[in-house]
Amino acid sequence: MTLNSQSSIWQTELLNLLRGASGGFLFGMPLLYTVEVWWIGSSTTPLWMLSALGMTFFVIYFLNQSEGFRTALEIRLIDAFMETVESMAIGIICALLALLLIGRITLETPLNETLGKLVFECIPFSLGVALARSTLKGDRAPRKVHKLRSSLADRVFPAFLADLDATLIGALIIAFSIAPTEEVSLLSASMSPLWLLLIMFASLVLSYCIVFVAGLTDQKERRQQQGLLQNPMNETLICYLVCLLASALMLWFFQQLSFDDPWQEWLSDTLVLGLPASIGGAAGRLVI
Template sequence: MAKKQDKNSWKQEINDIVRGICGGFLFGIPLIYTMEVWWIGSLVKPKLIAIAIAFMFIVVFLLNYTDGFRKRRNTWRLDEAAIDTVEAMAIGFVCSAFMLWLLQEITPETSLKESLGKVVYEGVPFTLGVALANQFLQSGNQNNSTSDSHKGNGNSKPQQHHLHATLADLGATVIGAIMIAFNIAPTDEVPMLAAAISPPWLWALMAASLVISYTIVFQAGFSDQKKRRQQKGIFQRPLSETTISYLVSLLASGIMLFFFQKLTLSDPWTMWLEHTLVLGLPATIGGAAGRLAI
């Protein structure tokens, strides 16, 4: 019995961390494409970094004290809020460092001071996203009883047409991708990052986009995932849906870059590919958020 409880405890812990990570990506990804923050982080003095961390601790502590990113917390306890705050900040900083490394804004040649400044300043929205993940991105599991009660009456209602379900998902993906990536597309960050990323790194960018998208929609607990997996449609399986949604997000990214004249028809296909994949990461995360909303 004790082993089963320990197993459930570890499972809940992992679920909480995954939810926090996904919340961090949803909130933090737009700022990660802002070069001004890179510059400020690379030039900031250690004293200001310490002040930023202290201020962030206070804000995240207040958020965790009222709710927190864990589902298991039922009482307002200062010690639990403090522990959750340290963990939320650690998750936010790790997510920030991972994205900066993935976009090659942090490399082995980057000094420790510069790396720390960039991670802390870019980590602010990631950390806030972790702390707010459970508060504003509630799981749909509380509605399971309602959905279960309708299962018996499912035969009395016509099944949603597969094509309609698919188009609804694709439409939500496009809307979410545009909402997140539209402000990034006209900036100079995209060509700057594309120029710095080597071809093998583009594969890592693609893999990260797919994994983050899949985790947000099917693993983080932000929606009724059981219902999500049972939804009917042409591509309505977790892997196929994630892949098709990624391709749609890439298409939307290419169109946005063309719209803002960051790409032209005379540009080589390699340039189109590099720029589209770079913008495709925030677009894919936005697309995942869009699918959560339907």
């Protein structure tokens, strides 16, 4: 096996993992901001944890029997089993990173509570990994969809405005149900300024990976779009700002923030809600 072929295999494998992780975050983020799930995870028993993992494994196994997140057309039973194990592993790792990011798991968290939260949060993440190819993979979409997108962008408004519109819609779909809850202020109150910077960095990286790295859309076409705002970095930054603005407006709309609150509270709450909003915004740009 040549060095180039080995490199190609590793690149393909990395792309598969990134695609699975991106699908995991798309499906798992809303449940991550649910305090009831934190409580259930804190009080659940080991037997119930095993039962939850077993049921999740059973569901993902049958999903992978029909079509996994790799490109193989024929999936044997052993292949479906191995992909199920890998889907669960990716989902668990993504859920662990997400729980660490929002501070629901720390070094001081008891082991049983950590495992309980991780088990229940990894369920939607793992399902998202399993569904990443069959639901979201870009090369399965008919080419006429992309032609329609280009036609609408050229004739009605510039392409970057279409991206901003899709970003806003996606952010609202994901974050609108989170904004009126107390979880946002609860999380932001426990985060330091440095940790909020980490939240902002993670939001940018995740949205960039979902749209431009994970292979969930026709990335070559997106990268070929013309205009100052249409390169990947500029688009990611500007769309993130749109998600932050939408997050602030949603928090104000649901009276979670008022103009009497200090700007630090506005900033911290907006950044915390901006994480799921930016992932939703990235998902919105996938479908246009």
